[in-house]
Amino acid sequence: MAIPTPDGYVPSHPGLFVVDFKPGEYSSSLIALKDLLPGAEVPLRGLTPSPKKYSTLQYGPGPDDHVELNSDLLFVNHSCEPNVAFDLSSSDRSQWNLRALKSIRAGEPLTFFYPSTEWQMDQPFECRCGAPSCIGKISGAVALSKDTLLQRHFISPWVLTKVAERDRPPDQHADQISTEY
Numbered sequence: 001m002a003i004p005t006p007d008g009y010v011p012s013h014p015g016l017f018v019v020d021f022k023p024g025e026y027s028s029s030l031i032a033l034k035d036l037l038p039g040a041e042v043p044l045r046g047l048t049p050s051p052k053k054y055s056t057l058q059y060g061p062g063p064d065d066h067v068e069l070n071s072d073l074l075f076v077n078h079s080c081e082p083n084v085a086f087d088l089s090s091s092d093r094s095q096w097n098l099r100a101l102k103s104i105r106a107g108e109p110l111t112f113f114y115p116s117t118e119w120q121m122d123q124p125f126e127c128r129c130g131a132p133s134c135i136g137k138i139s140g141a142v143a144l145s146k147d148t149l150l151q152r153h154f155i156s157p158w159v160l161t162k163v164a165e166r167d168r169p170p171d172q173h174a175d176q177i178s179t180e181y
């Protein structure tokens, strides 16, 4: 799907979300059009496999585990204090969803914590979310401590598994356990 632009814009989620197009590269955002309660879910439909890009979501640890959203959800910006999560953790893809992590009022921008799905991002950036707990550079979960990740309400389970592998002392790595006695 072509990236939506203001010309002839047709919302992918009419009545629910709208893109707030702003001039300047990567300056646009996605705005809620109605109040959402914590736990409200929006199913993710129309995803397609893709190489890793600034616009893709990662759903697993593999090099090919990336999908394009193909919708206005592409415009959900990052925040270090996010109000939604992209939950692509189910083995049943029909269960993949965007979920409200807190109450969201109509008119608020939707934000998610990018390292909750991205291990090593294609396009790192300096965060401008302005949250008190802002962590600055956003380059993926690979660069963050387990504690920093766990403060964000939702982190993909496979990300936490990779963090545990990364943080395991070298003498406990399975490939280094000797079978000789």
Ligand SMILES: C[S@@+](CC[C@H](N)C(=O)[O-])C[C@H]1O[C@@H](n2cnc3c(N)ncnc32)[C@H](O)[C@@H]1O
Binding pocket: 025, 026, 027, 028, 029, 054, 055, 074, 075, 076, 077, 078, 079, 123, 124, 125, 126, 127, 128, 129
């Ligand atoms: C998937 S796009 C999100 C929509 C984007 N704002 C746009 O207009 O196309 C991701 C890009 O948006 C920008 N972005 C998202 N959240 C940001 C944040 N908190 N601070 C700075 N830039 C951000 C970065 O350039 C990032 O690579």
